Every structure is written in C-alpha cells, then in structure tokens.
Amino acid sequence: MPRRRPRPVTAEHPRAQAAEVATPAAPAAPADSPTARASPRAGLFDSVRGGFRSPPWTLAVGAGALAAVVVILLLTPWIAPHDPAFQELSQRLAGPSGDHWAGTDHLGRDVLSRLMYGGRFSVTIAAATLVLCAVIGIVLGALAAGRGGILDELLMRGVDVLTCFPDVVVALFLIAIFGTGYGTLVAALTITGWTPFARLMRGLALEIKSKEYIEAAEVLGCPRWFIVFRHIVPNALRPVLAMSFLRFGHKLITVGALSYLGLGVQPPDSDWGAMLLDAQPYMERLPWLGVLPGLAIFVTALSVTLIGQGLENRKLPRRRPDAGHAEPASAEAPLKGAGP
Amino acid sequence: MTLVIVSVLAFLIPYLGEGDAARTILRARTSNPALGDEAVKALSAELGLDRPMYAQYLDWLGNVLTGDLGYSFTSRLPVIDLVGSALWVSVTLAVIALTVAFLAAMPLGTLAATNRGGKVDSAITFVAQSAVSAPEYWVGPVAVLLFARQLGWLPSGGWSGPAYVVLPALVLALRPMGYFTQVMRAAMIDVLGARYVIAARARGLSFARTLLRHGVRNSMLPVMTLFSFWFAGLLGGAVVIEVIFSIPGMGRLLYTAVVNNDVPVIQGAIICILALAVAINTATDLLYGVLNPAMRVSHASA
Numbered sequence: 001m002p003r004r005r006p007r008p009v010t011a012e013h014p015r016a017q018a019a020e021v022a023t024p025a026a027p028a029a030p031a032d033s034p035t036a037r038a039s040p041r042a043g044l045f046d047s048v049r050g051g052f053r054s055p056p057w058t059l060a061v062g063a064g065a066l067a068a069v070v071v072i073l074l075l076t077p078w079i080a081p082h083d084p085a086f087q088e089l090s091q092r093l094a095g096p097s098g099d100h101w102a103g104t105d106h107l108g109r110d111v112l113s114r115l116m117y118g119g120r121f122s123v124t125i126a127a128a129t130l131v132l133c134a135v136i137g138i139v140l141g142a143l144a145a146g147r148g149g150i151l152d153e154l155l156m157r158g159v160d161v162l163t164c165f166p167d168v169v170v171a172l173f174l175i176a177i178f179g180t181g182y183g184t185l186v187a188a189l190t191i192t193g194w195t196p197f198a199r200l201m202r203g204l205a206l207e208i209k210s211k212e213y214i215e216a217a218e219v220l221g222c223p224r225w226f227i228v229f230r231h232i233v234p235n236a237l238r239p240v241l242a243m244s245f246l247r248f249g250h251k252l253i254t255v256g257a258l259s260y261l262g263l264g265v266q267p268p269d270s271d272w273g274a275m276l277l278d279a280q281p282y283m284e285r286l287p288w289l290g291v292l293p294g295l296a297i298f299v300t301a302l303s304v305t306l307i308g309q310g311l312e313n314r315k316l317p318r319r320r321p322d323a324g325h326a327e328p329a330s331a332e333a334p335l336k337g338a339g340p
Numbered sequence: 341m342t343l344v345i346v347s348v349l350a351f352l353i354p355y356l357g358e359g360d361a362a363r364t365i366l367r368a369r370t371s372n373p374a375l376g377d378e379a380v381k382a383l384s385a386e387l388g389l390d391r392p393m394y395a396q397y398l399d400w401l402g403n404v405l406t407g408d409l410g411y412s413f414t415s416r417l418p419v420i421d422l423v424g425s426a427l428w429v430s431v432t433l434a435v436i437a438l439t440v441a442f443l444a445a446m447p448l449g450t451l452a453a454t455n456r457g458g459k460v461d462s463a464i465t466f467v468a469q470s471a472v473s474a475p476e477y478w479v480g481p482v483a484v485l486l487f488a489r490q491l492g493w494l495p496s497g498g499w500s501g502p503a504y505v506v507l508p509a510l511v512l513a514l515r516p517m518g519y520f521t522q523v524m525r526a527a528m529i530d531v532l533g534a535r536y537v538i539a540a541r542a543r544g545l546s547f548a549r550t551l552l553r554h555g556v557r558n559s560m561l562p563v564m565t566l567f568s569f570w571f572a573g574l575l576g577g578a579v580v581i582e583v584i585f586s587i588p589g590m591g592r593l594l595y596t597a598v599v600n601n602d603v604p605v606i607q608g609a610i611i612c613i614l615a616l617a618v619a620i621n622t623a624t625d626l627l628y629g630v631l632n633p634a635m636r637v638s639h640a641s642a
Contacts (some may be wrong), residue, residue: 058466164569164621166577168591169613172598176606177353253475257580260477261595276477283481284489294478301473309469 062306069300073119082110084117085268093286105275105289106282114275115296121271122259123300125182126251129189133251134244136190137197138233144198145205146228156202159195167192167254175263185264189254193247200243204236238311245308249301256297272297346614347404350607351397404611410604412597419608422593427575427612429499430582430589434574436505437512438567444517445563449524450556456529464521471518480511480584497586508585512578516570520563527559534558565624572620576613 072079081101088108096103101112144152171188178184208214209232217227258264259273267274272293279289403409409419452464487507488496494507531537532555540550579591586592590613597605 058462160621161618164572164617165614166573166575166617168579169576169594169610172579172594173349173606173610176598176601176603176610177349249473253473256475257477260580261583263598273475273477276481280481283485287482287485290478290481294475294482297475298470298473298478301475302470305469305473309465 058306059310062303062310065299065303066307069119069123069303072116073123076116076120080113080116082113084109084113084270086110093282093289095286096288103286103288105278111289111292114270115272115292118271118275118293119296119300121265121269122252122255122273122297125185125255125265125271126248129186129193129251129255130244130248132186132190133193133247134197134240137194137199138201138236138240140194141198141201142205142228142232145202145209146224146232152202155198159198162192163195163199165192168257171254171258172263180263180266182265185255185258189251193251196247197240197243200239201236204239205232208232208235242308242311245304245311248304248308252297252301252304347401347611348397350610351400353603353607409608409611412605413602414600414605419604422605423590423608423612426588426590426593426609427616429587430575430578430591433505433509433512433578433582433587433589434571437509437574437578438516438570440509441513441517441520441570442563442567444513445520445524446556446560448521449559449563450528450551452521452525453528453532453555453559454551461525465525468518468521468525471514472522473518474514476511476515477580477584479514480508480581483507483511484584497584499585499587504585504587508581508587512574512581516566519570520566523566524559524563527562528555531555531558561628565628568620568624568627572617575616576609 081099086109088104091100091104091108093106094100094104094108100110103111105111105114140155144155167189170192171185174184174188174191205228214227214231217231222230255264256271256273256276259271260277262274262277265271265274270278275293276290279286279293283290407420409423411417412419412422415422448464448468452461455461484496484507487493495504496507498504534554537550537554540554541547545553576590576594578589579595581587582589582592583595590609593605594609594613596602597609
C-alpha cells in the first residue's frame with residue numbers, strides 16, 4: 001500500500017471495511033455516494049478514503065502555520081525581546097525600530113513581546129475550553145447512543161436547546177452572576193461548546209453500533225462499556241479530531257471577543273482580544289497596534305480551520321441521514337458555528 | 341422546560357451577585373433610586389421579599405409574563421420598553437446581514453460544488469475559511485478606519501438611517517457567509533450525486549436547468565437551517581458589532597447592563613434573547629418538517 005494513502009481508521013478491525021462496502025442495502029451505500037459516481041477510479045476503498053480530497057496544500061499550510069504559532073508561544077519566555085509589562089513611557093506609541101520590532105503601545109510596552117505573551121493566554125484558554133467541551137460531548141454523546149431511551153431523548157433535547165443559545169450571551173449571563181475570571185470564561189464557553197461534539201459523537205456511535213463487529217463483540221459477551229470505549233470511541237476519533245480543529249478557531253475568536261469587550265482576560269494579564277481593545281483609541285494614528293493582534297487571531301484560527309477541513313474531507317464513513325440526530329448534511333454539524 | 345430553568349437563573353441574579361438582594365430588587369421595582377434602611381424594610385415587607393424564595397419566584401415570574409420587567413437602574417425607564425426598541429434594531433441588522441451572507445453564499449457554494457476539486461473550488465473554499473476565521477472585532481475597526489475615516493464614504497457608527505446599516509451589516513455578514521458557502525457547497529455536492537439528478541439529466545434537462553430546479557432547491561434546506569440558527573444567534577449575539585458601531589441593539593443593551601450591573605435589564609434581556617432563541621429553534625424544526633417530506637417519513641418510522 002503506498003504510503004500516502006490515509007491509514008484506515010478502522011485498522012484494528014479489518015472486517016469493518018468489508019462490512020462498510022458489503023452493505024449496499026444501506027441508505028447511503030457506496031454506490032449512492034457522489035464519489036463512487038464521479039470518480040472513474042471508484043473502487044473498494046473509496047468509502048474508506050472518504051469523499052473528495054482537499055487540496056493537500058491546505059493541510060500542509062495549516063499544520064505548518066499552527067506548528068510555527070505553537071513553537072513561538074512555547075518558547076516565548078526565552079525568545080521574547082522584552083518584558084511584556086515593562087512600561088517605557090518615554091517610548092510611548094513608537095513605530096517599529098531595531099529595539100521594538102513591532103513598535104510600542106500606549107504605555108510604551110513592547111508590542112511584539114505582548115503579542116507573544118498574549119497569545120499564550122488566548123490559545124491556552126481556547127484549548128482548555130475545547131478539551132473540556134470535547135470530553136463532555138464525547139462522553140455524553142456516546143452515553144446517549146449507547147443507552148438510548150429516555151436518557152438519549154433528554155440529552156439530545158438539551159443539546160438542541162443549548163445549541164441555539166448564542167455563546168457570548170451565555171458568557172455575559174455568567175459574568176453577570178459570578179463576575180469576570182478565567183473560571184467563568186471557561187465555564188461559559190463550555191456550556192455552549194460541548195453540544196456539537198455530543199451530536200457528532202452520538203451520530204457516529206449509532207452508525208458504528210450497527211456494524212457487524214459490534215454484533216460480534218456482543219455475541220462474545222463483551223460488556224457494554226467495553227464496546228463503547230474499545231470499539232466506538234476509537235473509530236470515532238478522526239471525525240471528532242476534525243471537529244476539534246474546526247471548533248478551535250471559533251473558540252479562539254470568542255475568547256478574544258470577550259476580552260475585547262473587557263470581560264475576558266483581565267489586566268494585568270492580556271490576550272490578543274484585550275490588546276485590540278487597548279489599541280482601539282489609537283487605531284487612526286497607529287493602525288498596526290490593532291491590526292497585529294487581530295492578524296494573530298486570524299492566522300491561528302485559519303490554520304486550525306484548514307487542518308480541520310483537511311481531516312474532515314478525508315473522514316471516514318459518511319454518516320447516513322438517519323444516523324444523526326435530525327442532521328441533514330454531514331458537513332453541517334461541524335460547521336454549526338454559534339452566533340458571533 | 342428550558343425556559344423555566346433560564347427564568348429561575350435570571351431570577352437568581354440579584355441573590356447570587358454581590359450586594360444586598362432586597363435592596364437590588366427594590367431598586368428595580370420602584371423608580372426611587374435612594375432608599376433609607378427604614379424604607380427598605382417597609383418595602384420588603386410590602387412586596388413580600390421576606391417570603392420564601394419559591395413564592396418570590398412565582399411572583400416575579402407572574403410579573404415577567406405580564407410584561408413587567410421592572411425599571412432600569414441607570415435610565416429609570418421600564419425594561420420592557422428598552423428591550424422592545426433594542427430588539428427591533430437587532431432584528432433589522434440580523435436580517436440584512438444574513439440576507440447579504442445568504443445571497444453571497446448561494447452562487448459561491450454552487451460554483452465551488454460544480455467545479456469540485458478545481459482551482460475555483462479551492463479559491464472559494466479558502467475565501468470561505470478565511471471569512472470564518474476573521475474576528476469581527478478586527479475586521480470591524482479596520483473597516484471603520486478604511487471606509488469611514490480614510491475614505492469618508494460611510495458613517496463610522498450610530499443608527500440613524502440606511503447608510504448606518506451598511507458597514508456593520510457587511511462585517512457581520514462575513515462569518516455566516518463563510519459558513520453558508522461551505523454548507524451550500526457540501527449540500528450541492530450531495531445533491532448533484534443523487535439519483536434524481538442523474539434521472540433529470542437523463543431526461544434531457546440541461547445542466548443549468550438541473551442545477552436550478554433540483555440542485556439549488558434541494559441544497560437550500562441545510563442552508564436555511566443554518567440561517568435560522570444564525571438568526572437566533574445574532575439577535576443577542578452580535579454584541580461585538582453593536583458595541584463597535586454603537587448600534588442600540590440587544591447585544592449592546594445586555595453588554596452595557598452587565599458592565600453597569602443593571603440587574604433588571606440583564607434579566608429582561610437574557611430572558612428575551614434565550615426565549616427567542618428557543619422559539620426560533622422550534623419554529624425551524626416545524627418548518628423543516630414542512631419543507632422536507634423525507635424528514636417526516638424518517639421520524640414516522642423511527
């Protein structure tokens with residue numbers, strides 16, 4: 001097998017592939033999928049490869065940009081040229097120079113250093129929230145699919161309702177009650193953020209559950225939790241990973257939005273959103289003060305989106321229309337971004 | 341059900357927040373800003389604030405349901421009036437922005453889907469992904485700088501005429517446009533691979549006619565779902581844009597209320613936004629059943 005062919009996610013269960021292609025009676029059987037028709041090379045592994053390929057450069061560019069951002073942020077304490085909090089008031093609002101590559105802000109602080117330290121806050125908060133959302137969503141989604149019945153009904157009702165709540169509004173709600181803080185921030189974004197994962201996981205779990213190897217495991221007398229965590233979770237990993245990348249950009253932007261409103265990261269800490277807020281009064285004279293942190297958010301968000309899209313496009317079994325929770329198009333679930 | 345939970349939480353805001361709950365509530369109920377301790381006691385008894393919590397909640401809920409949300413701490417105006425006028429502004433802005441996004445996404449998504457894998461597709465997908473990744477608190481100020489300050493074409497903020505809508509609506513439309521385009525593309529690809537499209541082509545329909553009659557119509561459903569989803573989101577969730585452009589909508593109302601700890605306005609705005617979100621969501625579900633007969637069948641068989 002040539003190296004660049006994506007490794008089948010179901011590697012541990014070779015029979016799964018056979019099962020996938022051997023059930024033409026299923027609603028979205030391979031013969032019905034657009035690829036099988038459009039590609040002259042439609043073959044046995046087509047359904048495994050996923051539909052179309054995204055242009056490979058997007059995945060590469062996204063991964064490269066993200067790696068660069070992560071490395072810079074990790075090395076910040078060693079490579080940052082200045083102390084981000086050091087105020088040199090005689091050097092206020094200076095343009096780029098040899099000493100301050102990106103100039104200084106309204107308090108004479110080095111913009112480049114602040115960008116690097118600020119990014120650590122932005123990215124860490126977004127990542128922490130994302131991990132929480134993914135874990136909660138995966139566990140609840142898998143539970144809903146595994147148990148079914150009333151639990152499933154209740155959980156998915158909750159998901160339906162929470163999904164339509166704008167996340168900034170929920171964040172403002174929590175801030176009104178508990179005040180600002182990292183805890184409030186992460187909690188607010190988690191409350192609205194876990195639902196797409198639960199929806200995706202439930203759909204995937206229901207689909208995987210109908211596979212023959214699950215039946216085999218049941219016949220062998222494997223306990224339910226074992227089937228869920230040994231078979232369903234690993235098989236759902238790739239789509240969930242794709243979704244995580246797709247959602248990461250959204251989280252990053254929302255964290256920045258709250259900081260921009262002065263309700264997210266509080267001084268003396270500062271993130272990219274807070275830097276934009278600081279730059280606001282000086283935008284006309286010194287546009288780069290605001291452009292740079294925005295650009296940082298944009299580049300980071302775009303790189304994860306590219307990665308997520310690349311993964312999503314190669315993702316495995318297309319979900320059948322009846323497997324998801326009233327979800328019409330497979331592409332929709334991950335794209336269900338909340339309100340800005 | 342959800343609305344009950346939301347209303348309980350909103351009711352609890354004055355009790356969970358800092359400060360004397362009774363005083364906070366009294367400030368909301370009466371339009372007299374300064375109250376002595378004596379007056380607080382007397383009024384507490386009169387308004388039943390010494391009664392158990394659940395009874396107080398029911399009282400409060402009764403008031404809310406009859407449209408009495410109390411008075412704003414800062415402006416001393418009835419909250420219901422504030423919410424009403426802000427809602428109207430937000431609805432206008434959301435409808436315009438989403439219509440722009442929708443109208444841009446339809447041709448872009450279709451074009452990308454029909455050129456699947458080609459250069460045009462890559463370009464459109466990349467543009468859509470960029471649009472999705474661009475924070476509006478970055479695009480907004482830059483757009484103001486460019487079109488309002490430098491070129492002077494449009495006002496930089498406020499809400500007093502059609503010209504004031506253009507810039508915020510365009511900035512606001514950017515991210516939904518990106519999402520709509522991607523969903524439209526995915527849906528169109530699905531539809532174009534469907535059997536009825538092959539059948540239509542086999543019947544001799546031209547590609548363009550097939551695209552219009554079957555493609556666009558059928559791939560619009562998921563986009564419409566997303567549309568209503570965003571509509572619900574933007575009613576209160578356009579906070580950033582409304583703050584940047586000083587638009588007196590729901591988002592800014594809630595934001596300023598949170599900043600000023602204006603409890604009755606927070607309660608009113610939260611209840612209104614979340615209730616509307618639930619209502620729109622339910623309406624979409626119902627509408628979906630009407631528009632898509634397949635949905636009804638799958639529900640019936642389930």
